[in-house]
Amino acid sequence: MNATVRIQREGFDPAAEAAALTKGRADIGAVVSFTGLCRDEGxxxxALELEHYPGMAEDEIRRIARMAEERWPLLGLTVVHRYGKVLPGEEIVLVLAASAHRQAAFEAASFLMDYLKTKAPFWKREHLKDGTVGAWVEAKAEDDAATGRWARDVPA
Known part of the structure; x- marks a missing residue:
């Protein structure tokens, strides 16, 4: 299986991505979808500005996808991540994990999101409604803790 990995400025349609993943695939019994949205932070x-290291970001996401493929019996995998300025309510990231059975799809999607949050080279900066630009958003300890739950047999 080859995972689909895209990093793009423009938005995406989660339903169209899921339809493309499953088209003509009678062997897929479950697709778990996670769509991360930009919050307005109260x-x-x-806007939220996302930057990435081109080439390195795609390679790291593919590495994470291979780790998921080795761990679960996946039949399809799609990861789409945006960069540039994203407005509140817009999509930032999509993970689709397809398998014959739901448990593998649920676990793989959760694993992928945990690793994307902590390992993929993306940086976020807030643009506030008062016209100021915030500092780059720091990593959160709870994201590292979430990734840690998978570490029992996954190399760093």
């Missing part, structure tokens, strides 16, 4: 956020 009404103070005008």
């Amino acid at each position: 009404g103070r956020l005008a």
Whole structure:
């Protein structure tokens, strides 16, 4: 299986991505979808700016996808991540994990999101409604803890 990995400026349609993943695939019994959205942070956020290291970001996401493929019996995998300015309510990231059975798809999608949050080279900066630009958003300890739950047999 070859995972589909895209990093793009423009938005995406989660339903169209899921349809493309499953088209003509009678062997797929479950697709778990996670779509991460930009929050307005209590009404103070005008946009979230995402930057990435081109080439390195795609390679790292593919590495994470291979780790998921080795761990679960996946039949399809799609990861789409945006960069540039993203407005509140817009999609930032999509993970689709397809398998014959639901448990593998659920676990693989959760694993992928945990690893994307902590290992993929993306940086976020807030643009506030008052016109100021915030500092780059720091990593959160709870994201590292979430990734840690998978570490029992996964190399760093």
